[in-house]
Amino acid sequence: MISPVSISSVAAALILSPLLRSIINRTKAGFAGRQGPPWLQPYYDLIKLLRKGAVYSRTTTWIFRASPVAGLTMALGALCLTPMGGENSVLHFEGDLLLFAYMLGLWRFFTILAAMDTGSSFEGMGASREAFYSALAEPALLLGLEGLALKAQSASLSGIYAALENSVSAGGHAATLIFIMLAFLIIYLTENARIPVDDPTTHLELTMIHEVMVLDHCGVDLAIIEYAGALKLWILGLLITGLFVPIQAGATWLNLGASILCLFLLAVLVGVIESVMARFKLVKIPQLLTGAFVLAALWGVWIARTQL
Amino acid sequence: MKLLLLFSLSAYPVTAVLSLLPGRRSQLSGWINPAGSMLAALLGFFPAMHALGGGAVEFQSAWSFPIGSFHLRLDALSAWFCLPMLMISALAASYGRGYMRHSGDQTSVNLHWFFFQLLSGGVYLTLMAWDAILFLIAWEVMSLSAWFLVMFDHENPTVQRAGWIYLAATQLGTAFLLIMFVMLGADGGGLDFTLFLGTSRAAGLVFIFAVLGFGAKAGFFGLHVWLPEAHPAAPSHVSGLMSGVMIKMGVYGLLRILTMLPAWAEWWGWLLIGAGAVSGLGGALFAMAQHDIKRLLAYSSVENIGIVCLGLGMGMLGFQHQCHTIALLGMAGAMLHVLNHSIFKTALFMGAGSVAHATGAREIDLLGGLQKRMPVTAAIFMLAAAAICGLPPLNGFISEMLIFLAAFRGVMLGPAPDVSVALGGIAVVVSLGLTGGLAMMCFANVFGVVFLGEARHACCEHAHEAPWSMRLPMSLLAAACVLAGLGGFWLIQLAASAAVSIHPAGMNDGAAEMLLMETAVLLKVSALALGLIVVFLLLSLARSRLLRDRDVRNVSTWGCGYASPSPRMQYTGSSFVQPALHAFRLFFRVKTSGDPPSGRLPVRARFSSYIADPWLNGFYEPLLKAAAAGAVRLRRIQHGRVHYYVLYLILALIAILIWSLH
Numbered sequence A: 001m002i003s004p005v006s007i008s009s010v011a012a013a014l015i016l017s018p019l020l021r022s023i024i025n026r027t028k029a030g031f032a033g034r035q036g037p038p039w040l041q042p043y044y045d046l047i048k049l050l051r052k053g054a055v056y057s058r059t060t061t062w063i064f065r066a067s068p069v070a071g072l073t074m075a076l077g078a079l080c081l082t083p084m085g086g087e088n089s090v091l092h093f094e095g096d097l098l099l100f101a102y103m104l105g106l107w108r109f110f111t112i113l114a115a116m117d118t119g120s121s122f123e124g125m126g127a128s129r130e131a132f133y134s135a136l137a138e139p140a141l142l143l144g145l146e147g148l149a150l151k152a153q154s155a156s157l158s159g160i161y162a163a164l165e166n167s168v169s170a171g172g173h174a175a176t177l178i179f180i181m182l183a184f185l186i187i188y189l190t191e192n193a194r195i196p197v198d199d200p201t202t203h204l205e206l207t208m209i210h211e212v213m214v215l216d217h218c219g220v221d222l223a224i225i226e227y228a229g230a231l232k233l234w235i236l237g238l239l240i241t242g243l244f245v246p247i248q249a250g251a252t253w254l255n256l257g258a259s260i261l262c263l264f265l266l267a268v269l270v271g272v273i274e275s276v277m278a279r280f281k282l283v284k285i286p287q288l289l290t291g292a293f294v295l296a297a298l299w300g301v302w303i304a305r306t307q308l
Numbered sequence B: 001m002k003l004l005l006l007f008s009l010s011a012y013p014v015t016a017v018l019s020l021l022p023g024r025r026s027q028l029s030g031w032i033n034p035a036g037s038m039l040a041a042l043l044g045f046f047p048a049m050h051a052l053g054g055g056a057v058e059f060q061s062a063w064s065f066p067i068g069s070f071h072l073r074l075d076a077l078s079a080w081f082c083l084p085m086l087m088i089s090a091l092a093a094s095y096g097r098g099y100m101r102h103s104g105d106q107t108s109v110n111l112h113w114f115f116f117q118l119l120s121g122g123v124y125l126t127l128m129a130w131d132a133i134l135f136l137i138a139w140e141v142m143s144l145s146a147w148f149l150v151m152f153d154h155e156n157p158t159v160q161r162a163g164w165i166y167l168a169a170t171q172l173g174t175a176f177l178l179i180m181f182v183m184l185g186a187d188g189g190g191l192d193f194t195l196f197l198g199t200s201r202a203a204g205l206v207f208i209f210a211v212l213g214f215g216a217k218a219g220f221f222g223l224h225v226w227l228p229e230a231h232p233a234a235p236s237h238v239s240g241l242m243s244g245v246m247i248k249m250g251v252y253g254l255l256r257i258l259t260m261l262p263a264w265a266e267w268w269g270w271l272l273i274g275a276g277a278v279s280g281l282g283g284a285l286f287a288m289a290q291h292d293i294k295r296l297l298a299y300s301s302v303e304n305i306g307i308v309c310l311g312l313g314m315g316m317l318g319f320q321h322q323c324h325t326i327a328l329l330g331m332a333g334a335m336l337h338v339l340n341h342s343i344f345k346t347a348l349f350m351g352a353g354s355v356a357h358a359t360g361a362r363e364i365d366l367l368g369g370l371q372k373r374m375p376v377t378a379a380i381f382m383l384a385a386a387a388i389c390g391l392p393p394l395n396g397f398i399s400e401m402l403i404f405l406a407a408f409r410g411v412m413l414g415p416a417p418d419v420s421v422a423l424g425g426i427a428v429v430v431s432l433g434l435t436g437g438l439a440m441m442c443f444a445n446v447f448g449v450v451f452l453g454e455a456r457h458a459c460c461e462h463a464h465e466a467p468w469s470m471r472l473p474m475s476l477l478a479a480a481c482v483l484a485g486l487g488g489f490w491l492i493q494l495a496a497s498a499a500v501s502i503h504p505a506g507m508n509d510g511a512a513e514m515l516l517m518e519t520a521v522l523l524k525v526s527a528l529a530l531g532l533i534v535v536f537l538l539l540s541l542a543r544s545r546l547l548r549d550r551d552v553r554n555v556s557t558w559g560c561g562y563a564s565p566s567p568r569m570q571y572t573g574s575s576f577v578q579p580a581l582h583a584f585r586l587f588f589r590v591k592t593s594g595d596p597p598s599g600r601l602p603v604r605a606r607f608s609s610y611i612a613d614p615w616l617n618g619f620y621e622p623l624l625k626a627a628a629a630g631a632v633r634l635r636r637i638q639h640g641r642v643h644y645y646v647l648y649l650i651l652a653l654i655a656i657l658i659w660s661l662h
Helices: A004-032 A041-050 A062-081 A096-117 A121-152 A157-169 A174-191 A219-244 A252-276 A282-297 A299-307 B002-018 B029-052 B076-099 B106-128 B132-153 B157-188 B203-218 B227-233 B236-246 B248-260 B266-289 B293-320 B324-359 B375-388 B395-412 B419-451 B468-486 B488-500 B504-547 B573-583 B614-637 B642-661
Strands: A054-057 B057-061 B070-074 B552-555 B590-595 B606-611
Touching: A004 A041, A004 A062, A004 A219, A004 A252, A041 A219, A054 A062, A054 A219, A062 A096, A062 A219, A062 B504, A096 A121, A096 A157, A096 B375, A096 B395, A096 B419, A096 B504, A121 A157, A121 A174, A121 A282, A121 A299, A121 B395, A121 B419, A121 B573, A157 A219, A174 A219, A174 A252, A174 A282, A174 A299, A219 A252, A219 B504, A282 A299, A282 B573, A299 B419, B002 B029, B002 B057, B002 B070, B002 B106, B029 B057, B029 B070, B029 B076, B029 B106, B029 B488, B070 B076, B070 B106, B070 B132, B076 B106, B076 B236, B076 B248, B076 B324, B076 B468, B076 B488, B106 B132, B106 B236, B106 B248, B132 B157, B132 B227, B132 B236, B132 B248, B157 B203, B157 B227, B157 B248, B203 B248, B203 B266, B227 B236, B227 B293, B236 B248, B236 B293, B236 B324, B248 B293, B248 B324, B266 B293, B266 B419, B266 B573, B293 B324, B293 B395, B293 B419, B324 B375, B324 B395, B324 B468, B324 B488, B324 B504, B375 B395, B375 B419, B375 B468, B395 B419, B395 B468, B395 B488, B395 B504, B419 B573, B468 B488, B468 B504, B488 B504
Parallel strands: A054 B552
Antiparallel strands: B057 B070, B590 B606
């Protein structure tokens, strides 16, 4: 039941996901005319952090210490459900996309609680923003997946992405897929705390969202958070890349390679967006997410029109 | 079975009377009630499981009233609602023993227990009544004893106000039910429920009255005004019982009427989806806006009733279009959510009660840092909060997943036969998704502010963990959240048999197929959840191994270099939800008051915000005031002059004569 391809797609995620950060940073460096950090810098950072001790706030409790591990666990769980290259994921069943969405929810729940556990005003602010923006992103994500489920006649991530390959190569519903892809791109930038929603390199705690929530984490815990964050970039990226590639590259292993290549291209795209855009004012982000929601809902028009 | 059921039912009134007997000094009544409720639960469990297995338990005896009879019947639908009722009433009574120990004079505590048992018994009887008169009697016993329980602290003016609002709302609901039963009785030719089956000629109108009458009890948004008043006023175990069990009687009543109506119409499903979406979103938003933890939980009950309605509505749409698996998925999800909500909402109310008990405060922004002082309560509250947000692997996820799946299956039908199932699916996914997100924001906020961080006010300094008599029932409920989450593949069998009983004719076909698929799905969910729990433990172990011999220090929280932070500088609950309230500001008015800091060296500043319920202040109050003013105007014809009264009589007689001649 578990194929070598699905196992190696999980292994690829575990090994290669920190590289996405590197690609984004190098792209940004290229735009700014800098040389940028070495390609393996995220790995060096992880190794350095894993060798450190820890400093904890006296205010914090076990929740603060359990939260990074819980986040990584959820990332691994979500990874098991995400298909890659049109192949079935390690575990797949009808409705696994709901479990996928809600595991991301549990991850967020723990991150928010850990931030509030410090009693810091800044982290409370970040937690509040994270909770609100993800509440707005959630219906858009589910609606987009629902549209895909209709096209693919399957309520499982693996089923959807396996069926889409055929339908895309058959030339059906390209417009719907593009709209849903755009919606997913906005959700991708929101969930991964990238520009224009959040700036991962900003210096001012007051304006941060995700970075401020992990302000008090350090050492091993921070390494776990960073690694889980890299996995999130990978997993959610697969939801997007699965929509436009691979249009049946032929062999399964070739599909897998093409998917990884597309993820790298997505990282380049994120780097380009970060280089050419500034982040939005915080009050504009709900509007952006409403836009994502509308994009994800456009397939509904097709349904209604067919009836009329 | 019949005997077990009758014994179990009579345990409630018997212990109710017994609890009045102990004198002023004795705390015996606190023991009688948990014992009675537990006995009733033990005895009642078997008939309920028997009924869920497919065999109904029936009992009928003539009584001395001129109409109707004492006709009891426990079928799968009733039995499904009996399960949480039996469990919650036993646990709430045990919790209440600890909670009420130090509250005031023993006579009123005894009276409190009397009404507590009557409330449980009333709910139980309502579930079994198979005769309209008996149903209404049980319904009123339930509603009125809840009123007496709410009024426990009757000298407090806020409690008085809450009590009157509750009484008005519940009696208004009963008025609709009376009309509904009269209509059913007129068409059926009697008041026994068996006569109602399929005989109604104005089914649409009956359905509307059922939605209004039962919706007032269930707390549909718009009819919900009594919930946020009555729940905070009542003692916490009573709020738990009311929210966990009593408001579900509204859902039960609606379903019971649905089983009797001959043919459903498509707009019924849409009405329920609409009511569910509005209740879900409205409940979640208003819950977020509250400062009082028990008010917040009350609004969250509105939200969860909305989720149940979404499932029911989706199920009805599916049924209407012959998609029986969708129908069953939606209905079974709704049924499961009824059970799940009674588990985690009662746990949350008990947690809130323990906090109030320990600190004397219910205001979220006064509390803080209770995790360190009340670790057990905190853990239970967190678990229940995660469950109510529908997070895996807890029970809330299972029921929401089934409702979502019904919606996804509906959409996957596409526009082909009829578009409305697909559109219903879109509506359900959007509203359920947004509701879930907002609920998570709300509960992350309340848990984070109350239990995490530092104490914001002196009232938390001396907080202590709740006594074991309160901790044990809460822990059992928290364990039930986990077990019902991991054992979803088993519970769905029971929920499905309750769902089938709503419309057995159509749904039997879908049942086998749906159960086969969903049991496999839920087994995989449970397996993955267990696997991930193991992964979590292993990773935690690895993490602590890594840190074992390293330098681990404790310092104060990073405050951007500010060295002496005070607890008052923490983010408050009101600030946490402000972005969301600002985005949805169209739906409510935030009233603010205060003195901003002024001068070069500001000394004192004050700020407070309050969000009133627009339904109560903007709709019901003006309406009722207008009604009262109209009634005063009517008084002009009641002036005490006898000869005018004789004139009225004659005029009335003439009018009747003319009407009968016509």
